[in-house]
Amino acid sequence: MIYREAGQFKTSYKSDQALLPIAQDRFFIISLLAAAYILVPMVANDYWLNSIFLQFFIFSLAAIGLNILTGYAGQLSLGTGGFMACGAFSAYKLATSFPDMHIIVVLFLAGLITALVGMLFGIPSLRIKGFYLAVSTLAAQFFLLWLFNRVPWFTNYSSSGVISPPPIKLIGDYYITGTQATNLTQYFFTLTLVVVMALGARNIIRGHTGRSWMAMRDMDIAAEIIGISPLKAKLSAFAVSSFYCGIAGALWAFLYTGTVEPLAFEINQSFKILFMIIIGGLGSILGSFLGAAFIVVLPIFLNSAPALLGLEISGALVTHIEFMVFGVLIVFFLIVEPHGLARLWGIAKEKLRLWPFPH
Amino acid sequence: METNTDDCILSVDHISLAFGGVKALTDICFNIREKEVFAIIGPNGAGKTSMLNVINGFYHPQEGEITYKGVHRKQMKSHDAAVQGIARTFQNVAxxxxxxxxxxxxxxxxxxxxxxxxxxxxxxxxxxxxxxxxxxxxxxxxxxxxxxxxxxxxxxxxxxxxxxxxxxxxxxxMEPDLLLLDEPMAGMNIEEKQDMCRFVLDVNDQYGTTIALIEHDMGVVMDISDKVVVLDYGKKLAEGTPDEVRGNQAVIDAYLGVAH
Incomplete structure (x- = not known):
């Protein structure tokens, strides 16, 4: 009853093409944003801001990046960690070589560099598909990490191979990186960046580039025959995807951990992000967020649940239970809805529209 | 066969295509004139779809030449063909x-x-x-x-x-100039076929699109096409108006079989 678009007429293609054509959806998104901008900063403590929200935002960004490549363009990739590392290290080189450069410029350029690297590693996709392509993107993962580990230039000849980004000011006296940066500044900055970039991704996907990606995913021969160049479609998907992953990696190094070594971006990270988009929903921006939330928040919740319930369980046991419950939940969700949480959300909305009637 | 090539949108000149030892097309020539409905017919495996694939650049023939809108071409990528105004549909919906x-x-x-x-x-x-x-x-x-x-x-x-x-x-x-339809009516019932025929003719009429189609339903082919070319075993058997083709002995033999 509540969620129903009856009476909301569209009289122009412009209003029909709107991002959120249904008033209830607009209301929901606006309330969500209001909560993120006003409510969360008021109630959340530093642990929540830094460890949960910041991590969630960065993973969401990386998941959007991978979803563009795998979910929308259909190119399976296991190189996400490598691309994130590429973003982190190019941002580090930029920030240390040009200390006056603004953080936004640093992030943008780091994204562009990663996009170029991504395109380079995307070239095999013109010849190979599916699992074979996944294996070739593994090359990106291992090669990039090896490169940052072995070539001291990337770490500015640091003996430990660990990079610590310099303190950078956002505006005025507000630091965005380094020890003087407050969690609140970082929270607002990352939140805004994620909102803007998610919107950008959504716009690209509903435009003709997004359609060319999906066409390539669904039926590559037909796509080519209606005039979509596979070279352009595939490489642009790799470029945009890597741009997002690169920025996520730079944020990870600069804001979230503050100090990072290449190992932080190893293959486990790539798998984690792949699981996020599989559980959240392939080919869905919303799914990227839901998947990131699932993978980031659920373990924390499972970890603290026994304590909240007043059960006395040893820490080691809690960790084991956490792994087991987590695994079971993943299997459960994949059986119930192989298209991910985003599809569950869609089905729920469809049901709500018809409620209380069954059809 | 007429050699008036002024109003030809596409001419296929001595095309041969082989996959290893299998000869899919042998020395095929025909012209498609602007704004006409052109049908390619033939028994299964005659090379009809291969012919369309050659026209829109999906297959590259070993020999012969294709002239589209007055420009000769040897090799061409499918998406370039699309940009130049060749659109197509597929036998199995794609x-x-x-x-x-x-x-x-x-x-x-x-x-x-x-x-x-x-x-x-x-x-x-x-x-x-x-x-x-x-x-x-x-x-x-x-x-x-x-x-x-x-x-x-x-x-x-x-x-x-x-x-x-x-x-x-x-x-x-795509607002094509040449529309290739690979069995647009396959697997349809009579009403759906009628609808599809109407759409094909309307497209031809309203947008002035040249149409080349492959179809097995002879009633449909004879009704809507201006010109028909018959292929069998990768060779051209006959070409002409529906009536000419219908009376052609070689065509009748190919479809009904001959006693040896």
């Missing part, structure tokens, strides 16, 4: 299953959409203007094909007849 009807047909407009990624990411302004202009063209096609009700339905869920129609819509969205 739609983008995960996308809605609207998005499928909109994808046909991709060759005409030029705004770069940055504009698309911002969406407001030029990118939206371009999107809306193309949406209008697509809506005209949706009206023309009478598929308004399934605009938002993912095409994977549509029945076969409608999928064929959406595929035609996607090809039409």
């Amino acid at each position: 739609l983008f299953k995960g996308m809605s009807t609207l998005d499928n047909i909109m994808t046909g407009r991709n060759i005409r959409m030029k705004r770069n990624l940055l504009w698309q990411a911002v969406y407001l302004g030029p990118a939206r203007k371009e999107e809306l202009e193309n949406r209008e063209v697509v809506e005209d096609i949706i009206d023309f094909l009478e598929i308004q009700a399934i605009r938002r339905t993912p095409v994977g869920r549509l029945p076969y007849g409608l999928q064929k129609r959406v595929e035609l819509g996607r090809a039409l969205a």
Whole structure:
């Protein structure tokens, strides 16, 4: 009853093409944003801001990046960690070589560099598909990490191979990186960046580039025959995807951990992000967020649940239970809805529209 | 056979295509004139689909030459052929299953959409203007094909007849000069066939699109085509108006078989 678009007429293609054509959806998104901008900063403590929200935002960004490549363009990739590392290290080189450069410029350029690297590693996709392509993107993962580990230039000849980004000011006296940066500044900055970039991704996907990606995913021969160049479609998907992953990696190094070594971006990270988009929903921006939330928040919740319930369980046991419950939940969700949480959300909305009637 | 090539949109000149030892096409010649409905018929395995694949650059013939709009070409990529105005549909529907009807047909407009990624990411302004202009063209096609009700339905869920129609819509969205239809009526019932014939003739009539089609239903072929070419075992058996072809002894033998 509540969620129903009856009476909301569209009289122009412009209003029909709107991002959120249904008033209830607009209301929901606006309330969500209001909560993120006003409510969360008021109630959340530093642990929540830094460890949960910041991590969630960065993973969401990386998941959007991978979803563009795998979910929308259909190119399976296991190189996400490598691309994130590429973003982190190019941002580090930029920030240390040009200390006056603004953080936004640093992030943008780091994204562009990663996009170029991504395109380079995307070239095999013109010849190979599916699992074979996944294996070739593994090359990106291992090669990039090896490169940052072995070539001291990337770490500015640091003996430990660990990079610590310099303190950078956002505006005025507000630091965005380094020890003087407050969690609140970082929270607002990352939140805004994620909102803007998610919107950008959504716009690209509903435009003709997004359609060319999906066409390539669904039926590559037909796509080519209606005039979509596979070279352009595939490489642009790799470029945009890597741009997002690169920025996520730079944020990870600069804001979230503050100090990072290449190992932080190893293959486990790539798998984690792949699981996020599989559980959240392939080919869905919303799914990227839901998947990131699932993978980031659920373990924390499972970890603290026994304590909240007043059960006395040893820490080691809690960790084991956490792994087991987590695994079971993943299997459960994949059986119930192989298209991910985003599809569950869609089905729920469809049901709500018809409620209380069954059809 | 007439040699008047002035109003020819496409001429196929001594085309031969082989896959290893298998000769799919041998020394095929024909001309397709502008604004005509041209049918390619023949028994199964005659090389009809291979012929279409050669025309739109999907296969590259070993010998021969194709002249499209007065320009000779030897090798060409499929997406270049699309840009030059050759559209086609497939024997087995080749739609983008995960996308809605609207998005499928909109994808046909991709060759005409030029705004770069940055504009698309911002969406407001030029990118939206371009999107809306193309949406209008697509809506005209949706009206023309009478598929308004399934605009938002993912095409994977549509029945076969409608999928064929959406595929035609996607090809039409390219505003092609030459439209290749690979068995547009296969597997349809009589009403659906009639609808499809009407659409094909209307496209030919209203947009002046030249149409080359492959079809097994002889009634349909004889009714709607201006000219017919018959292939068998990769060779051309006959060419001419439907009536000429119908009376051709070689064609009758190919279809009915001859006593040896």
